[in-house]
Amino acid sequence: MTPGTRPYYVPVGNEEQVFGAAYRQGLSVLLKGPTGCGKTRFVEAMAHDLGRQLVTVACHDDLTTADLVGRFLLKGNETAWVDGPLTTAVREGAICYLDEVVEARQDTTVVLHPLSDHRRQLPIDRLGVTLDAAPGFCLVVSYNPGYQSVLKDLKDSTRQRMVAIELDFPPVDVEEKVVAHEAGVDHEMAQRLVRLGQAIRRLEGAALREVASTRVLVAAGRLVGEGLPVRDAARGAIAGALTDDPVVSAGLVEMIDAYLDDEPV
Amino acid sequence: MPDVDVGRFRLLVSAIAGKPMDVAAGEPGELAWTDGTTIFVDADERDALHSLAVQATLVASGSLAPALMDKLARRPTPTRRYLALEGHRALAAMQDLLPASVRCLVDRETASRSESAEQSLELATGRAGVPDPPEVFGAIRPKRVRAPVDPTGDAPFARHLPWRNEGTRQSLDRDESDDDTPALDFLSSPVGGGGPIGRLLKRLLGEMRPGGSDAPGADVPTYRSRRSTRVARPSALTIGAASIPDDAELVVGTSAVYPEWDVFRRRYRRNWCTVVERAVEPAPESAVGAPRADALRHALARLGVELERRRRQPQGHDIDLDAAVEAYVENAAGSAPDEALYVDTVRSRRDLSVLVLLDVSGSAGEPAAAGGTVHEHQREAAAGLVAALRDLGDRVALHAFRSQGRTAVEVLPIKYFDDAFDTAALRRLDGVVPRAYTRLGAAIRHGAAVLEANGGTSRRMLVVFSDGFAYDHGYEGEYGEADARRALAEARRRGTACLCLSIAAATDPDALRRVFGTAAHARISREDQLPGVVGPLFRSALRSVELRRRAWQRTHRTRERLRVERRTA
Numbered sequence: 001m002t003p004g005t006r007p008y009y010v011p012v013g014n015e016e017q018v019f020g021a022a023y024r025q026g027l028s029v030l031l032k033g034p035t036g037c038g039k040t041r042f043v044e045a046m047a048h049d050l051g052r053q054l055v056t057v058a059c060h061d062d063l064t065t066a067d068l069v070g071r072f073l074l075k076g077n078e079t080a081w082v083d084g085p086l087t088t089a090v091r092e093g094a095i096c097y098l099d100e101v102v103e104a105r106q107d108t109t110v111v112l113h114p115l116s117d118h119r120r121q122l123p124i125d126r127l128g129v130t131l132d133a134a135p136g137f138c139l140v141v142s143y144n145p146g147y148q149s150v151l152k153d154l155k156d157s158t159r160q161r162m163v164a165i166e167l168d169f170p171p172v173d174v175e176e177k178v179v180a181h182e183a184g185v186d187h188e189m190a191q192r193l194v195r196l197g198q199a200i201r202r203l204e205g206a207a208l209r210e211v212a213s214t215r216v217l218v219a220a221g222r223l224v225g226e227g228l229p230v231r232d233a234a235r236g237a238i239a240g241a242l243t244d245d246p247v248v249s250a251g252l253v254e255m256i257d258a259y260l261d262d263e264p265v
Numbered sequence: 266m267p268d269v270d271v272g273r274f275r276l277l278v279s280a281i282a283g284k285p286m287d288v289a290a291g292e293p294g295e296l297a298w299t300d301g302t303t304i305f306v307d308a309d310e311r312d313a314l315h316s317l318a319v320q321a322t323l324v325a326s327g328s329l330a331p332a333l334m335d336k337l338a339r340r341p342t343p344t345r346r347y348l349a350l351e352g353h354r355a356l357a358a359m360q361d362l363l364p365a366s367v368r369c370l371v372d373r374e375t376a377s378r379s380e381s382a383e384q385s386l387e388l389a390t391g392r393a394g395v396p397d398p399p400e401v402f403g404a405i406r407p408k409r410v411r412a413p414v415d416p417t418g419d420a421p422f423a424r425h426l427p428w429r430n431e432g433t434r435q436s437l438d439r440d441e442s443d444d445d446t447p448a449l450d451f452l453s454s455p456v457g458g459g460g461p462i463g464r465l466l467k468r469l470l471g472e473m474r475p476g477g478s479d480a481p482g483a484d485v486p487t488y489r490s491r492r493s494t495r496v497a498r499p500s501a502l503t504i505g506a507a508s509i510p511d512d513a514e515l516v517v518g519t520s521a522v523y524p525e526w527d528v529f530r531r532r533y534r535r536n537w538c539t540v541v542e543r544a545v546e547p548a549p550e551s552a553v554g555a556p557r558a559d560a561l562r563h564a565l566a567r568l569g570v571e572l573e574r575r576r577r578q579p580q581g582h583d584i585d586l587d588a589a590v591e592a593y594v595e596n597a598a599g600s601a602p603d604e605a606l607y608v609d610t611v612r613s614r615r616d617l618s619v620l621v622l623l624d625v626s627g628s629a630g631e632p633a634a635a636g637g638t639v640h641e642h643q644r645e646a647a648a649g650l651v652a653a654l655r656d657l658g659d660r661v662a663l664h665a666f667r668s669q670g671r672t673a674v675e676v677l678p679i680k681y682f683d684d685a686f687d688t689a690a691l692r693r694l695d696g697v698v699p700r701a702y703t704r705l706g707a708a709i710r711h712g713a714a715v716l717e718a719n720g721g722t723s724r725r726m727l728v729v730f731s732d733g734f735a736y737d738h739g740y741e742g743e744y745g746e747a748d749a750r751r752a753l754a755e756a757r758r759r760g761t762a763c764l765c766l767s768i769a770a771a772t773d774p775d776a777l778r779r780v781f782g783t784a785a786h787a788r789i790s791r792e793d794q795l796p797g798v799v800g801p802l803f804r805s806a807l808r809s810v811e812l813r814r815r816a817w818q819r820t821h822r823t824r825e826r827l828r829v830e831r832r833t834a
Contacts, residue, residue, distance in 0.1 A: 062611060064582045064609075064610060065582065066581075066582030066583070067582070071581075071582055071583070072583070072584055074584065074589060074592075074606055077593065077596075079584065126583075172361065192365065195361065195362070195363075195364075198361075198362060199277075199280040199281065199362060200280060202279075202280045202281075202283050202362075203276060203279055203280050244685070244687075245687050245688055246687065246688065247687075247688040248276065248688075250273050251273055251274070251275055251276030251277065252276060253273075254273045254274050254276065254277050255276055255277045255280060258277055258314055258318070258364040258366070258367075259364045259365070261364055261365055261366045
């Protein structure tokens with residue numbers, strides 16, 4: 001990755017030490033956490049710290065092994081092999097980050113097995129070769145133990161090859177810092193947004209499938225930074241993003257109005 | 266603001282209290298107060314929002330714990346002093362969670378005098394001078410705090426927010442003079458509430474307990490179940506009576522006419538049954554949020570989804586050699602080759618539409634073995650199933666049905682295929698009151714027709730929730746069974762899978778098993794067992810219909826070929 005500025009990430013616990021240790025030992029890392037809590041940002045920051053390139057793959061239902069490893073394409077009258085993102089990372093010793101890995105089919109994730117244990121190899125059967133991972137290669141997968149895993153679970157044999165790091169929404173003071181920094185709003189505005197977010201999180205399960213993440217708070221803050229009134233920003237970025245149900249939505253709007261009331265004198 | 270619907274504040278107070286709370290309109294001029302699960306507030310009050318926040322804070326801080334309330338019972342002055350001290354203390358303790366405008370209500374000096382609810386109580390009953398609580402704090406009514414208030418908030422959020430109805434409010438007003446209401450104690454007692462006498466009384470008296478508060482202990486957690494049939498409306502008392510249903514007033518859809526199979530004469534009676542679609546009067550309020558159907562979704566997720574190799578795709582993981590050779594030849598011959606040269610493995614679409622038919626005849630109002638009525642169990646299960654299928658991306662509709670003789674078979678649409686399964690639909694579902702009879706055959710024929718017309722998918726499934734066998738005027742025993750079986754055979758022949766679920770049925774639904782067949786009928790005693798049975802049941806129903814359709818296609822093709830051969834010969 002280009003040696004630019006470090007992506008903004010504030011550690012909450014020992015996650016940076018755990019990641020660093022796992023990386024140096026060549027172990028794969030499994031990140032768990034709700035959507036929008038900073039999993040991707042954490043990996044970006046770690047890749048920057050370790051000075052490795054980061055290859056990100058967003059996993060989905062129809063992701064095949066070929067999408068990860070590579071495939072033959074026809075060029076003129078010849079076939080040409082094109083590396084997939086995983087193969088690229090293995091060859092170059094980059095950090096390969098598979099986002100929402102449970103979304104991928106289980107027959108696809110099996111290709112990760114020889115890579116994520118002591119062998120650190122990627123067999124490519126179409127080419128008839130087995131690649132040894134270059135030094136510096138690290139496999140990082142993430143998933144949201146929330147509602148997606150109801151449909152799909154990570155295979156036990158895949159899970160047990162990983163070092164798990166659990167992330168959650170940051171504590172209030174850290175989240176205020178994050179919102180203030182990311183959205184470019186003042187501390188007082190960040191505090192009010194975070195307080196609203198905390199209140200919505202206390203509702204989890206009652207009416208909402210997913211609660212207000214740090215990401216939606218940042219989005220609301222960015223709209224405020226753009227000059228939008230704070231309540232309009234929150235309605236668009238928080239209430240609208242969390243639910244479609246008109247009744248729940250009306251309840252959220254009441255919460256927004258109460259929490260983002262103009263500061264009293 | 267006279268028209269403010271206080272229900273809008275439900276999420277706000279739940280968030281502050283850290284557990285599901287309800288909001289109800291209080292008497293005009295009355296100070297805000299709570300029974301531990303519902304906050305009563307005068308909506309016209311300018312500071313209603315602040316009062317709600319203070320009351321919710323008291324709940325969250327455990328200020329209304331039963332042990333404390335017992336000591337304040339019938340002692341108005343210490344109660345007011347306690348409210349002043351504890352209110353400020355609780356607000357100060359929770360200030361990080363409160364809206365800014367509520368935080369500025371805190372009097373730090375008063376707040377600093379007490380460290381805990383117990384200490385506040387001690388001070389309140391002592392002699393030290395305590396300022397009056399501001400009016401916006403509302404009031405504490407020690408004897409009215411019903412549900413155990415747990416500051417750790419272990420009240421499960423999986424439950425829906427309790428439902429409020431006007432009847433609750435009225436019955437509370439009646440005994441306003443006396444704080445202590447023996448009827449409430451009786452109904453919520455473990456023996457009286459769950460037993461048949463308690464249920465009977467509850468039905469007679471209407472819901473007298475304040476908005477859905479938890480019974481201590483023994484009440485079966487029927488999950489949102491108290492909200493419907495026990496509404497203190499006269500209609501709820503006439504369960505099973507053969508009168509014109511008053512929860513379904515308006516005729517919406519067109520009426521349709523269906524034949525009926527007369528097993529004794531071995532022929533159809535043409536245009537025999539009239540099916541009318543009627544709009545359901547929605548229940549006045551309903552729980553927030555859709556039913557959570559995680560387990561059901563899990564059970565149904567893999568249904569009808571297979572991996573399939575497709576040739577000649579524009580992209581894919583392997584080269585389709587046939588296509589590649591062809592393209593090479595075409596290229597050599599000078600024409601523009603097709604570029605779809607790859608083999609891809611794709612997941613086949615589910616392509617499924619499901620119509621759920623809910624039997625709401627009078628027998629569904631009978632008490633179930635597992636507590637509540639059969640209807641309540643069936644309704645929960647149907648709602649869960651609809652929510653799960655909707656989440657999985659299937660087209661799904663939910664209709665209730667009952668009948669009053671062959672000319673008045675009623676179908677009550679709760680959710681059409683194109684409707685959202687939202688709060689409005691849930692309120693319609695809650696508004697249905699079981700009564701009258703079941704003419705199963707006509708309902709199945711109508712359901713299958715609706716599915717074929719509006720389903721819009723190649724796979725169709727009809728799911729009937731019923732508690733026992735059909736019975737209507739001139740529709741009994743062998744006759745009814747034969748007609749229903751005939752209706753199912755018609756639907757299945759046209760490619761609609763049919764199955765039936767009996768939940769918490771008091772009687773043995775043997776007849777249903779005979780009609781639907783053992784492979785397409787399941788009987789369970791509680792709706793939470795549903796995830797265990799639906800997977801295999803749905804799969805086998807879909808498979809048998811698929812086989813039948815293929816067999817039919819094969820016969821059809823053979824017949825066509827024979828005809829062509831005969832003609833050429």
